[in-house]
Amino acid sequence: MSDLDLAQEARRLDAADALRAKREEFALDDHDTTVYLDGNSLGALPRAVPARLADVVEREWGRLRIRSWTESGWWTAPERVGDRIGRLVGAAPGQVVAGDSTSVNVFKAVVAAARLAADGDGGRDEILVDAATFPTDGYIAASAARLTGCRIRAVDAGDVASAAGPRTAVALVNHVDYRTGRLHDLPGTTAAVHAAGGRVVWDLCHSAGALPVALDADGVDLAVGCTYKYLNGGPGSPAYLYVRRELQPRFDSPLPGWNSHADPFGMSPQYAPADGAVRGRVGTPDILSLLALEAALDVWDGVAVEAVRAKSLALTDFFLRCVAAYVPGGRLECVTPTAHDERGSQVSLRCADADEVMAELVRRGVVGDFRRPDVLRFGFTPLYTGFADAERAARVLAEVLGP
Amino acid sequence: MSDLDLAQEARRLDAADALRAKREEFALDDHDTTVYLDGNSLGALPRAVPARLADVVEREWGRLRIRSWTESGWWTAPERVGDRIGRLVGAAPGQVVAGDSTSVNVFKAVVAAARLAADGDGGRDEILVDAATFPTDGYIAASAARLTGCRIRAVDAGDVASAAGPRTAVALVNHVDYRTGRLHDLPGTTAAVHAAGGRVVWDLCHSAGALPVALDADGVDLAVGCTYKYLNGGPGSPAYLYVRRELQPRFDSPLPGWNSHADPFGMSPQYAPADGAVRGRVGTPDILSLLALEAALDVWDGVAVEAVRAKSLALTDFFLRCVAAYVPGGRLECVTPTAHDERGSQVSLRCADADEVMAELVRRGVVGDFRRPDVLRFGFTPLYTGFADAERAARVLAEVLGP
Incomplete structure (x- = not known):
C-alpha cells in the first residue's frame, strides 16, 4: 500500500473517531510539527490544569x-x-x-x-x-x-x-x-x-x-x-x-x-x-x-475506558501496518505482541542503533523514547493521538532508517 | 503599660526592622484585616510562586x-x-x-x-x-x-x-x-x-x-x-x-x-x-x-537565619509582654519557655475553652490554631510577621477573653 493510501486511510479513520474532540482538551498546539508518542512516560498537559x-x-x-x-x-x-x-x-x-x-x-x-x-x-x-x-x-x-x-x-x-x-x-x-x-x-x-x-x-x-x-x-x-x-x-x-x-x-x-x-x-x-x-x-x-x-x-468525564481501548488497539494496529508498509523488512523487530489480548497501548520496536534512531526521530518531531539496549517505544494515548499521527510517525521512522 | 504605648512601641520596632521589606514578597494583601499567625502550620504564599x-x-x-x-x-x-x-x-x-x-x-x-x-x-x-x-x-x-x-x-x-x-x-x-x-x-x-x-x-x-x-x-x-x-x-x-x-x-x-x-x-x-x-x-x-x-x-536569598532568629525572639518576647499587659492574670498559662535558648518561634497559651477562643479569634481576623485539649498556638514567621501584628493579636485575644 502506498504512502498516499495510508495517509488517506488515516484521515478517514480520524474523521470517524468518536474520541476526536478530546484532543482539543490537551495543550498540543505544536501538532503540526510534533507527533507526541511519549504519553506512556509523561502524559500531555490537559488545558484545564493551568x-x-x-x-x-x-x-x-x-x-x-x-x-x-x-x-x-x-x-x-x-x-x-x-x-x-x-x-x-x-x-x-x-x-x-x-x-x-x-x-x-x-x-x-x-x-x-x-x-x-x-x-x-x-x-x-x-x-x-x-x-x-x-x-x-x-x-x-x-x-x-x-x-x-x-x-x-x-x-x-x-x-x-x-x-x-x-x-x-x-x-x-x-x-x-x-x-x-x-x-x-x-x-x-x-x-x-x-x-x-x-x-x-x-x-x-x-x-x-x-x-x-x-x-x-x-x-x-x-x-x-x-x-x-x-x-x-x-x-x-x-x-x-x-x-x-x-x-x-x-x-x-x-x-x-x-x-x-x-x-x-x-x-x-x-x-x-x-x-x-x-x-x-x-x-x-x-x-x-x-x-x-x-x-x-x-x-x-463522559469517556468510557472501553472506547479508549478500542481506539488504542486500532491505533497500534494501524501503526504496525504503516511500519510494515514503509520500513524495509529486517530493519525492525516488533517486541509488542500482535494479539490484542496481549497488547497494551504502546508499540516497542527493536532495531540497531536504537538510541541514535530515537534521537533523530525526536529531531524530526516524532517523540517516542528509547529503552536500553535496543528498544524504540511509541506510546499511543487515545485521548489525543490520532491515526494521522501514527501514519506520520511510521513514515518519519522509515525516512530515518533509510532505504 | 497602656495599649497606646505598646502600639507605639510596635510601630517603632517595625520601622527599625531590617527584615521589614521581606513582607512585601508574600501575598498578604489582607493584612489590614488579618493577622496570620499560623505560618508554623502553613506558611503564607510567596509572591514569586504563581x-x-x-x-x-x-x-x-x-x-x-x-x-x-x-x-x-x-x-x-x-x-x-x-x-x-x-x-x-x-x-x-x-x-x-x-x-x-x-x-x-x-x-x-x-x-x-x-x-x-x-x-x-x-x-x-x-x-x-x-x-x-x-x-x-x-x-x-x-x-x-x-x-x-x-x-x-x-x-x-x-x-x-x-x-x-x-x-x-x-x-x-x-x-x-x-x-x-x-x-x-x-x-x-x-x-x-x-x-x-x-x-x-x-x-x-x-x-x-x-x-x-x-x-x-x-x-x-x-x-x-x-x-x-x-x-x-x-x-x-x-x-x-x-x-x-x-x-x-x-x-x-x-x-x-x-x-x-x-x-x-x-x-x-x-x-x-x-x-x-x-x-x-x-x-x-x-x-x-x-x-x-x-x-x-x-x-x-540574602537572608541570614541569625537575623530571622533575632527577630523571632523579639517578636515572641513582645507578644508575651502585650499578652501580660492586656489579659487579666490567671486567664492564660504560657506553656512556651520564656528562656530564649528553650524557645522556638511560636507561643502556646493554655486556656479554658481554647477551641472556642480560637474560633472567635479567627472570626476577628487573628489566625492561630488550636491543639487539643486546651492550647492556643501562635506562630511567628519573622519574614512576614511584624510587631504590630503581635500587638494586635494580643489585644484581640484580650477582647475575646473579656474583662
Whole structure:
C-alpha cells in the first residue's frame, strides 16, 4: 500500500473517531510539527490544569491559607481523587487513595500483602516478582522481603500463575510490561495466586487509562499505579493505592503516618488506624500536585475506558501496518505482541542503533523514547493521538532508517 | 503599660526592622484585616510562586513535555532544592534531598539509623522516641522498630541525653515541640547519644527557617523536616532528608526506589545504590510541588537565619509582654519557655475553652490554631510577621477573653 493510501486511510479513520474532540482538551498546539508518542512516560498537559492550579495557589493557598484544609477540601483530596481514579480501574468508591510515589505504594502494598498472607499461615515466605518488572518494583519488593523475613523469587509474569504455591505470600506483577508493551493476564493470574493461597499486587502504571481494568470484578487484593502516564497528572504526580474493601480492616501498613490515623487531630501517642481507604495514607498530602491531578482527570468525564481501548488497539494496529508498509523488512523487530489480548497501548520496536534512531526521530518531531539496549517505544494515548499521527510517525521512522 | 504605648512601641520596632521589606514578597494583601499567625502550620504564599509554577506547567510540562526531565532540570531537582534547604539548616551541599512526606523520610531515617547502629553491634535494639513527639514520628518509629527487630522507648526529649545507653540504636527527637514550642538541645543531645554509641535523627519541622540549625557542625547523623511551615513551600510540599556525608556510603534505605539507583536508566534488575544524597531518593519526584517549593525558597536569598532568629525572639518576647499587659492574670498559662535558648518561634497559651477562643479569634481576623485539649498556638514567621501584628493579636485575644 502506498504512502498516499495510508495517509488517506488515516484521515478517514480520524474523521470517524468518536474520541476526536478530546484532543482539543490537551495543550498540543505544536501538532503540526510534533507527533507526541511519549504519553506512556509523561502524559500531555490537559488545558484545564493551568487555570485550576492558579486558583489553588493564588486563592486557596494565598488567600484562604490554613482554612483551605477544610473549606477547600484539601484534607479529603486523597480519597476524592482516589475515587475518580477508581472509576478508571474498576474500583467502587472507598478503595483507592491518591498520594506518595508508586515506589512508596509498592512498599505499602507488598508489606501489607505479606502480612495478610502470613496471617495464620507463617509458612508463606515467598514473594513472587515479575522477572521483567519495571525495576523499582523489584527493588522495593526486595526491601519488603528483607524487612518481613520473606525471600524473592523472580519469574516471568506469564509464569506467575503456575509458579504460585504453598510458600507464596505475595505475587507482584505489572499489568503491562513497560519495555515490551505486553499485557499480562490479570484475571487468570489473580485467580491462580488466590487458588494457591497467596495475595496479588498489580502494578497498573502502564494500563490505567489505556485499557479496562476490573479490580473489583477480578478479585484483586491490592494494586498501585502512577498518574503521570495515561492519566496525564503531570510530572511525578501522586500515585495511588487500591486496597480491596474486605481486606481494609486487616490492611496493616508499614507506613502508618498520622494521616492514616482514625483521629489524626487527636494527636494521640497511640496509633489507631482509620477505617477504609484512608488507612493507606501516610503524611500530609501534596496538595498542589494532587489538585493538578484532579483537574487533569476532568478529561475523563463522559469517556468510557472501553472506547479508549478500542481506539488504542486500532491505533497500534494501524501503526504496525504503516511500519510494515514503509520500513524495509529486517530493519525492525516488533517486541509488542500482535494479539490484542496481549497488547497494551504502546508499540516497542527493536532495531540497531536504537538510541541514535530515537534521537533523530525526536529531531524530526516524532517523540517516542528509547529503552536500553535496543528498544524504540511509541506510546499511543487515545485521548489525543490520532491515526494521522501514527501514519506520520511510521513514515518519519522509515525516512530515518533509510532505504 | 497602656495599649497606646505598646502600639507605639510596635510601630517603632517595625520601622527599625531590617527584615521589614521581606513582607512585601508574600501575598498578604489582607493584612489590614488579618493577622496570620499560623505560618508554623502553613506558611503564607510567596509572591514569586504563581508565575513560576505557571511557567512550569504551561511551558515545561505543556510545551517541552518529556524533554523537561533533562532540559528543565527536573531530574536533578531533588538535590538542587535539597542544597537550598541545606543552607538553612547548616548542611554543606550534597547532603540533603527533597521529596516524599516527612513521615516517609522519618521511616527512611530511622530504619537506616538502626541499621547503622546495629552494624557490628547487634545488641543495640532500642529506639528512643521523644515522648511528646508529633505523633507521626512515633507511629513511624514504631513501625520501623517492628520491622527491624527493635523496641521503642519513649522518654521526654530533655531526657534523651541521659536515657541513651548501650542498647540505644537510635534516638528520634523533635528540635522544637509542635505543641509547646519548646526548643530542645540539639548539640548536647546529639553528643550524648553519640557518646553512648547510638545514632540520632532530628525532626526539624518546627525549627528549619525559624532559627539556626547546625547539622554539620553539631555532628548530626540524619535529619528530616517539612517545608510547608517556615519554608513556605505550600500545602503538603515535599519534605527533605539529610544524611551526613560520611554516613552516606553506609546509608541503607528501606525504600530503595529506582531514583536512588546508581544508574536509574540502566533499568537493571539488580539494585546498586547511588553515591551521595541521591541515595535518599525513592520514586519519581513530584515536580510541580518541588518547583513551587524551589520558587518559594527565593525569599531566603540574602537572608541570614541569625537575623530571622533575632527577630523571632523579639517578636515572641513582645507578644508575651502585650499578652501580660492586656489579659487579666490567671486567664492564660504560657506553656512556651520564656528562656530564649528553650524557645522556638511560636507561643502556646493554655486556656479554658481554647477551641472556642480560637474560633472567635479567627472570626476577628487573628489566625492561630488550636491543639487539643486546651492550647492556643501562635506562630511567628519573622519574614512576614511584624510587631504590630503581635500587638494586635494580643489585644484581640484580650477582647475575646473579656474583662
